[in-house]
Amino acid sequence: EAQVTQNPRYLITVTGKKLTVTCSQNMNHEYMSWYRQDPGLGLRQIYYSMNVEVTDKGDVPEGYKVSRKEKRNFPLILESPSPNQTSLYFCASSSTPRSSGNTIYFGEGSWLTVV
């Protein structure tokens, strides 16, 4: 079954304590990305990756890092989380962004609260 798996699904953490949200896909997709969802704003892209070792900033990258050492994994790193990073985070993947009609698959989301 095609899946994008995120962990943890729920996390409460304190300001400044580094955390990593993992994302893994089993579809051999080249393209992966991270979005955050905030009320009234829809989803906004944080970072994306076109392939292994190829990453770039999305629309709201401040305060986040990513890495793409393997094709299947694309972790999101918050080096020093702050309360304004409290949000619902989604990982997504697709076979390639070059064809705009390819279906994007989303994980189930990770609820992050920073206190």
Next chain:
Amino acid sequence: AQSVTQLDSHVSVSEGTPVLLRCNYSSSYSPSLFWYVQHPNKGLQLLLKYTSAATLVKGINGFEAEFKKSETSFHLTKPSAHMSDAAEYFCVVSEAGRRALTFGSGTRLQVQP
């Protein structure tokens, strides 16, 4: 630049009545358009997509949408609402080669018994 406007933040219908969720888009190139649904505490599920083939697109669970280039619209409809349709719906636009999808701000659908 691409953008998406969902014209209603909340829509409430009675069970068994038609559903209309409105979406207008702006795109410099021939876009692909999607509707995704998000049930409470769940991820995003693809309902349907338009990719420059037939302008009337049928999706899952009885939903369909019509691409109208002259009106730059991609409204989502369903003839008869079911309680299980209560969720948030996102209209999404994508252009070939662009790095990101552009999401609308979402429409929350309530279905009254």
